[in-house]
Amino acid sequence: MMKIVTASPAGRRAFLGELKARVGAASPETEGKVAQIIQTVREQGDSAVLDYSRQFDGWAPSSLELSRPEMEKLAAACDPAFLAALERAAANIYDFHQRQKQQSRMEAQSGGIITGQRVRGLHRAGVYVPGGTAGYPSSVLMNVIPAKVAGVGEIVMATPPGRTGRPDANIMAAALTAGVDRVFLMGGAQAVAALAYGTQSVPKVDKIVGPGNIFVATAKKQLYGVVDIDMIAGPSEILILADATANPEFLAADLMSQAEHDPMASAILITTSQSLAEATVAALYRQLERLSRREVIEKSLDGYGAVIVCETMDEAVDFANQLAPEHLEVCCENPFEYLGRLDNAGSVFLGGYSPEPLGDYYAGANHVLPTGGTARFFSPLSVDDFVKKSSFIYYPKDALLRAADDIILLAETEELTAHANAVRVRRED
Numbered sequence: 001m002m003k004i005v006t007a008s009p010a011g012r013r014a015f016l017g018e019l020k021a022r023v024g025a026a027s028p029e030t031e032g033k034v035a036q037i038i039q040t041v042r043e044q045g046d047s048a049v050l051d052y053s054r055q056f057d058g059w060a061p062s063s064l065e066l067s068r069p070e071m072e073k074l075a076a077a078c079d080p081a082f083l084a085a086l087e088r089a090a091a092n093i094y095d096f097h098q099r100q101k102q103q104s105r106m107e108a109q110s111g112g113i114i115t116g117q118r119v120r121g122l123h124r125a126g127v128y129v130p131g132g133t134a135g136y137p138s139s140v141l142m143n144v145i146p147a148k149v150a151g152v153g154e155i156v157m158a159t160p161p162g163r164t165g166r167p168d169a170n171i172m173a174a175a176l177t178a179g180v181d182r183v184f185l186m187g188g189a190q191a192v193a194a195l196a197y198g199t200q201s202v203p204k205v206d207k208i209v210g211p212g213n214i215f216v217a218t219a220k221k222q223l224y225g226v227v228d229i230d231m232i233a234g235p236s237e238i239l240i241l242a243d244a245t246a247n248p249e250f251l252a253a254d255l256m257s258q259a260e261h262d263p264m265a266s267a268i269l270i271t272t273s274q275s276l277a278e279a280t281v282a283a284l285y286r287q288l289e290r291l292s293r294r295e296v297i298e299k300s301l302d303g304y305g306a307v308i309v310c311e312t313m314d315e316a317v318d319f320a321n322q323l324a325p326e327h328l329e330v331c332c333e334n335p336f337e338y339l340g341r342l343d344n345a346g347s348v349f350l351g352g353y354s355p356e357p358l359g360d361y362y363a364g365a366n367h368v369l370p371t372g373g374t375a376r377f378f379s380p381l382s383v384d385d386f387v388k389k390s391s392f393i394y395y396p397k398d399a400l401l402r403a404a405d406d407i408i409l410l411a412e413t414e415e416l417t418a419h420a421n422a423v424r425v426r427r428e429d
Contacts, residue, residue: 002281002305015306016322020373022235022264022304026218034218038193045199052190059165064201066167066183074166075173083173089362090141090177096364097149100383106392111402114394119387121151124203126195126227127180128210129171131160131187137174138360142367142381143209143230144178150386155180156205158195160187188212189219196227209368209381230381234372235264235304238356239325239345241316241338244273246331247352251276252284254329254355255305256297263299268323270308270316277307317341324375327356346375401427 005015026034041048046064053060075083106116127143129135140157147155157180161167167185175183184202186194192212198204208220209230220229238258240251255267271277284301288294310316317338320328324344332338335350342348346369347359360367368381395403404427411419 002284002301002307004277005306005308015308019266019304019323022266026214026221030214030218031222034189034215034222037189037215038196038219038222041190041193041199042197045194046201049186049190049194049199049202052188053160053186056188056190057160059161061161061165061185064184064186064199066172066185071172071176071183074169075176078169078173082170083177086137086141086174086177089138090145092362092364093141093145093366094149094364097146097366097383100146101149102384102387111399112394112396113399114392116392118390118392121147121153122206122386122388123152124154124156124205125152125386126205126208126210127155127157128191128195128208128212128216129157129159129175130210130212130216131168131171135159135168135171137168137170138367139211140171140174140180141178144175144180146366146381146383147209147386148179150383152386154182154203156195156203157183158186158191158202159183160191161185187216189215192216192219192223196223207386209385211368230368230385231370231374231378233368235266236261237266237326237371238268238329239320239323239327240269240329240331241313241320241342242269242271242273242276242329242331243313243333244271244276245333246271246276248276248279248283249287250352250355251280251331252287255280255284255301256287256291257356258327259297259300259305260291260293261296261300263296263303265300266304266325267301268306268308268325270310270319272310272313272316274309277309281307313338320345324370324373326369326371326375327359329354329356344376346370346380397426 037052049064050060102119104118106114108114125147129140144155157175159167159171192208194202195205195208205227207228211233217232221232236258238255240254242251251269255269259265259267269277269280288297291297308319310319320342321344326346327349328342328345329349330338331352339348339350347365349356349359359365366380366382370378404423407423408420
């Protein structure tokens with residue numbers, strides 16, 4: 001059964017501690033294995049990727065790259081209704097992210113001074129897409145479309161085909177819809193290493209995004225600095241903030257929508273209504289009987305689920321900000337009343353008819369979100385993650401001379417006399 005956690009400060013601290021403890025670092029053994037895989041791929045390239053594919057996936061392709069005609073053939077076999085829904089979701093995601101796009105700028109100031117910023121897409125980005133039961137076409141859209149909007153020159157996708165040697169057709173359809181340029185049949189830490197360093201077949205990328213297992217996450221972490229990454233994602237989370245007007249059937253369904261991801265996923269309801277809390281728990285176990293991932297949901301709710309009853313909504317809002325959840329639903333009579341006070345959340349869902357899956361698939365906001373309390377300082381994946389910015393400065397001689405004394409003074413105060421000299425020689429010219 002889901003835990004009932006006291007709303008006292010001590011109770012909240014204890015529960016927050018339990019949640020944070022579940023998001024641990026990889027074991028030294030895993031760190032060592034991943035480091036070895038990365039080094040071998042760096043040294044041996046394609047042959048190492050193929051060897052690891054045989055070892056871990058039980059199969060290696062004759063060619064790492066999947067051709068465009070093969071992608072199109074796989075996608076053509078998909079359900080037409082699925083393809084149509086995919087297109088509509090992609091349009092919403094594109095529209096949302098198009099509004100995030102920044103323009104380069106140039107400002108002319110008095111005295112002939114010109115400053116500005118150039119904004120441009122990365123040269124090449126890599127998108128990792130898990131295969132097998134963890135293959136989600138929606139994640140392809142969410143990771144690729146912001147990169148396309150940002151103007152990334154080339155988007156390379158890596159996905160493991162598994163023991164059948166056949167990639168997931170729905171993932172291929174999503175790749176075509178989102179605009180992936182090249183697809184490579186490889187997975188695990190070896191795929192991340194290949195994207196980071198490049199091989200004989202796989203081009204080197206500037207950034208790697210996308211979810212994966214502990215080996216993929218560890219490889220991304222170890223290679224950060226060689227290549228940029230999106231984030232190190234932990235187990236999924238949902239926190240629902242509800243008052244007495246909320247529908248317990250909706251709340252129960254939404255809690256389980258995240259619990260089904262993983263036995264370590266966290267699903268929490270916080271409310272000021274004891275009767276709503278009890279009704280939600282009852283609805284939850286009624287609905288659970290008919291769900292296919294019942295065993296996973298039960299483990300998640302038993303381990304990391306909770307119903308918390310607070311005395312006031314102020315306490316509930318305070319707890320939400322302390323938890324900094326990945327997903328935060330506000331199922332209250334006037335949800336917008338709380339929006340400006342909820343500072344720490346990956347994505348906020350307002351009202352009884354904005355369930356979390358709306359964001360996962362369709363509304364347009366990105367579903368790649370910070371977990372494990374990192375919403376205190378991290379943001380959702382966005383167009384900004386796929387651009388680089390360079391500032392530029394132009395000073396004519398007269399403008400530099402007017403500023404020279406200040407610059408020389410600041411440089412000499414820091415005892416950087418060569419900095420001061422670089423300005424002084426121009427004043428003496």
